[in-house]
Amino acid sequence: MKLKFSLLLAFFLYFTVFSSAGQFVIKGRVTDSKNGDPIPFASVGLVGVSQGATTNFQGEFTLNSKYSADSLFASFVGYKKRVKKITRGAKLQEVDFQLEPSGREMAEVIVYSGENPAFKILRGVIRNREKNDRSKLSAYEYDSYAKMELDVDNISDKFKEKKVMKDIAQAIKKFEKIAGEDGKLVIPTYISESVGKFYYLESPQRKKETITKTNIKGVGVKDGSLISQLVGGNLVANYNFYQNYVGFFGKDFASPIGDNWKGSYSYFLGDTVNVDGHVCYQMDFDPKNPMDLVFRGQMWIDTTSFALVQIDAAVDKGANLNFIDKIKISQELEQTSSGAWLPARTRFLIDLEEITKGSAGMLLKMYISNKDFVVNKPHELGFYDFTTEVAEDAMQPNPEFWKYARHEPLSTQDLMASALIDSVQNLPIVRTYVEIAEIILSGYKKFNDIEVGPYVSSFAVNKIEGARLRLGFRTNANFDKHWILRGNVGFGTKDLVPKYSAEVNYLFSKKKWTVAGLRHSYDIERVGLTPELIGDNKLFYSFTRWGAFSGAFFRRESEAFFSSEFYKGLTVTTSLNTRSFDPLFRFQYRLNPELGRASAVQDYYQETFATVEFRFAKNETFIMNGNERITLATKRIPVVTLKYQHGFKGFLGGDFTYDRVTLKAYQTFRLGTLGRSDYTFTAGYTPSNLPAPLLFPHLGNETFFFVRSAYSTMNYFEFVSDQYASLQYNHNFEGLLFNRIPLIKKLKWRFIASGNILLGSQRSANREIMKDVNSPLRSKFLDQYSFDSLDPNKPFAEVGYGIDNIFKILRVQAFHRLTYLDHGNPQRFRLMASVNFSF
Numbered sequence: 001m002k003l004k005f006s007l008l009l010a011f012f013l014y015f016t017v018f019s020s021a022g023q024f025v026i027k028g029r030v031t032d033s034k035n036g037d038p039i040p041f042a043s044v045g046l047v048g049v050s051q052g053a054t055t056n057f058q059g060e061f062t063l064n065s066k067y068s069a070d071s072l073f074a075s076f077v078g079y080k081k082r083v084k085k086i087t088r089g090a091k092l093q094e095v096d097f098q099l100e101p102s103g104r105e106m107a108e109v110i111v112y113s114g115e116n117p118a119f120k121i122l123r124g125v126i127r128n129r130e131k132n133d134r135s136k137l138s139a140y141e142y143d144s145y146a147k148m149e150l151d152v153d154n155i156s157d158k159f160k161e162k163k164v165m166k167d168i169a170q171a172i173k174k175f176e177k178i179a180g181e182d183g184k185l186v187i188p189t190y191i192s193e194s195v196g197k198f199y200y201l202e203s204p205q206r207k208k209e210t211i212t213k214t215n216i217k218g219v220g221v222k223d224g225s226l227i228s229q230l231v232g233g234n235l236v237a238n239y240n241f242y243q244n245y246v247g248f249f250g251k252d253f254a255s256p257i258g259d260n261w262k263g264s265y266s267y268f269l270g271d272t273v274n275v276d277g278h279v280c281y282q283m284d285f286d287p288k289n290p291m292d293l294v295f296r297g298q299m300w301i302d303t304t305s306f307a308l309v310q311i312d313a314a315v316d317k318g319a320n321l322n323f324i325d326k327i328k329i330s331q332e333l334e335q336t337s338s339g340a341w342l343p344a345r346t347r348f349l350i351d352l353e354e355i356t357k358g359s360a361g362m363l364l365k366m367y368i369s370n371k372d373f374v375v376n377k378p379h380e381l382g383f384y385d386f387t388t389e390v391a392e393d394a395m396q397p398n399p400e401f402w403k404y405a406r407h408e409p410l411s412t413q414d415l416m417a418s419a420l421i422d423s424v425q426n427l428p429i430v431r432t433y434v435e436i437a438e439i440i441l442s443g444y445k446k447f448n449d450i451e452v453g454p455y456v457s458s459f460a461v462n463k464i465e466g467a468r469l470r471l472g473f474r475t476n477a478n479f480d481k482h483w484i485l486r487g488n489v490g491f492g493t494k495d496l497v498p499k500y501s502a503e504v505n506y507l508f509s510k511k512k513w514t515v516a517g518l519r520h521s522y523d524i525e526r527v528g529l530t531p532e533l534i535g536d537n538k539l540f541y542s543f544t545r546w547g548a549f550s551g552a553f554f555r556r557e558s559e560a561f562f563s564s565e566f567y568k569g570l571t572v573t574t575s576l577n578t579r580s581f582d583p584l585f586r587f588q589y590r591l592n593p594e595l596g597r598a599s600a601v602q603d604y605y606q607e608t609f610a611t612v613e614f615r616f617a618k619n620e621t622f623i624m625n626g627n628e629r630i631t632l633a634t635k636r637i638p639v640v641t642l643k644y645q646h647g648f649k650g651f652l653g654g655d656f657t658y659d660r661v662t663l664k665a666y667q668t669f670r671l672g673t674l675g676r677s678d679y680t681f682t683a684g685y686t687p688s689n690l691p692a693p694l695l696f697p698h699l700g701n702e703t704f705f706f707v708r709s710a711y712s713t714m715n716y717f718e719f720v721s722d723q724y725a726s727l728q729y730n731h732n733f734e735g736l737l738f739n740r741i742p743l744i745k746k747l748k749w750r751f752i753a754s755g756n757i758l759l760g761s762q763r764s765a766n767r768e769i770m771k772d773v774n775s776p777l778r779s780k781f782l783d784q785y786s787f788d789s790l791d792p793n794k795p796f797a798e799v800g801y802g803i804d805n806i807f808k809i810l811r812v813q814a815f816h817r818l819t820y821l822d823h824g825n826p827q828r829f830r831l832m833a834s835v836n837f838s839f
Contacts, residue, residue: 031097041312139378193402216395293315381568472489555580570614609654618637677729680728684724736751814832
């Protein structure tokens with residue numbers, strides 16, 4: 001009888017504790033406690049019961065169990081394990097986890113004799129890369145949905161006391177609910193979503209993204225045209241881990257399945273798991289040196305095809321990066337009919353640290369979902385010419401449209417974040433902060449259709465002009481989509497000479513970026529430091545307005561130009577210019593050099609010339625900002641510019657007939673684990689006999705500020721050539737050396753090295769033009785220059801070395817002059833510094 005009673009009691013307890021299959025359902029979401037980002041692929045399970053689930057790409061899980069328990073856990077690599085009490089026996093309950101980030105904790109390490117078993121799998125990945133990598137496809141395309149969110153995080157108690165935070169106190173209470181019981185406060189300031197298509201062509205490599213609809217809401221967002229091109233995401237976040245390096249923000253991170261996998265990572269092989277019908281090896285990977293530009297995380301490799309199915313890769317604060325708390329890439333791939341795998345879902349996060357102790361940080365989140373893949377069906381080449389296309393009626397805020405356009409519905413947190421942005425963006429003090437940030441980033445203050453600036457050029461002090469004041473403006477697309485007006489006025493308090501510039505352009509076509517324009521200006525410039533020689537470095541050009549202002553001259557210039565991208569990557573520009581040269585230094589040239597000292601001399605000139613320029617930048621991509629375009633290229637393929645000029649004597653007052661050809665090539669490239677290099681190769685030739693300023697004055701630098709395009713130990717205008725070739729090379733070891741030195745590695749310094757070499761010469765006919773004519777002429781002359789020539793058999797050479805990333809912004813570099821050590825008054829050694837912002 002007692003035995004029967006015991007059996008009945010056991011039977012009753014079994015059905016009380018362990019009910020029928022599928023009776024107990026637990027749902028929830030696992031997120032990062034610091035930033036609220038979902039954690040895909042996290043493990044969730046009942047404590048004491050061998051049953052669990054894995055979160056999906058949204059961090060959501062559903063656990064169906066025939067067993068009941070009183071506790072539930074959630075865990076993932078790089079996070080502290082959490083356990084929560086649950087209601088035993090409840091049919092349906094919801095439990096959310098906020099996991100706290102931590103370093104990797106290995107509960108147990110088993111050491112096997114012989115080779116790490118993970119290595120065999122990784123060699124299989126490399127061996128099968130050709131058939132699994134998407135780059136094997138001749139072309140592919142897919143429908144895409146992208147969502148981007150920008151938040152304020154790392155909000156300290158001190159920051160909460162600021163006025164701007166007190167004004168949104170009520171909103172903060174709602175935001176804290178988003179974070180969850182264990183999460184930290186994150187305030188959304190911008191959220192956007194878009195739908196469209198992405199196209200890729202392998203040879204020649206082309207990318208194109210079309211945005212059909214966008215929905216944008218954010219603090220300070222006035223015009224969504226530029227943002228609409230960024231929120232597509234596939235142009236900037238199309239990460240491919242089969243490549244040796246995964247690049248973003250100008251940095252290269254070694255892939256855990258790249259060729260250098262064994263030298264960069266340690267691997268830990270886990271159990272096989274089923275991932276969307278694929279039986280996969282689960283593998284953890286850690287950096288051998290946490291300060292190197294490498295990832296830590298987890299990946300899932302298909303056991304039959306050795307293809308990458310899923311990966312969760314993060315870069316921690318310990319890496320040799322600036323302003324970064326964390327970078328994380330999660331990717332889920334899908335096999336196509338050809339066998340290659342394409343990214344079905346990608347989640348990218350970058351957490352920027354607070355600049356000062358009492359401030360807040362910023363958090364950028366991006367989610368991209370792709371479907372309906374079409375492979376190996378390329379379009380005609382011209383189809384890919386326009387990198388980004390945004391439909392005229394792209395702005396679509398209608399909630400009903402987005403309810404069906406999204407690939408997955410928004411989470412509760414997403415919906416609340418979108419609704420609460422309005423309470424932040426309408427506050428006057430927030431709008432003021434946004435306007436200040438806009439001025440700092442763009443350099444202009446925007447007034448609807450006119451922008452005033454750039455402010456970096458508004459004021460300077462130099463020896464000739466005294467205090468230089470300048471006011472400039474430009475119109476934007478709100479003024480007109482085709483007509484673009486620019487101009488400025490200025491004067492110096494010492495010379496009191498008015499300076500001005502006026503320009504009008506017309507944009508014929510955005511697809512081929514065809515522009516024509518007229519410009520007229522009168523201003524003071526410097527030999528060798530003119531805008532056409534400095535290029536797009538507007539910050540450096542503004543710095544040249546300060547100080548002694550040597551080599552100054554007044555220039556009146558008129559220009560008519562036409563430019564068009566006739567072929568993808570090939571831009572042709574033609575122009576007709578007139579320029580005057582009225583120097584403020586001791587300058588004369590012989591009009592008839594064959595007469596020697598008997599020749600008449602002149603201390604000014606005017607030139608009229610036509611220019612044809614060919615610029616080829618393969619695979620360069622752009623986004624449109626109204627009636628301007630911004631390059632997204634990293635110049636990892638050489639950008640080559642070939643320019644030909646012809647001068648006309650007697651036409652529009654020109655004093656010379658001449659021909660001049662210049663060639664320039666710039667490239668940055670990776671040297672494996674050694675870091676990143678860049679070089680600039682330039683060459684020029686003119687067969688004509690001309691005064692020295694019309695030849696090729698080589699850019700010297702007598703300041704303590706490092707300028708990449710200058711020769712650091714060469715004096716101003718020390719050498720001039722009529723034919724030359726130069727190579728300027730820089731290499732950044734990206735922490736390769738300092739990352740391995742105790743104590744020093746905490747400073748995150750980066751060792752840099754440079755080398756510059758210049759070969760040039762000047763024909764005797766050109767030397768005769770300038771010979772023995774630099775005698776004093778007028779009292780206004782302040783200085784004089786020799787404009788000497790180089791020995792064609794003896795190059796000018798210098799080398800440099802130094803430290804970058806001092807206090808995250810400073811670069812200090814020493815240069816040694818190796819040749820022409822007795823020429824004039826040379827600087828054999830020079831210590832230089834510059835401000836350099838980089839991640």
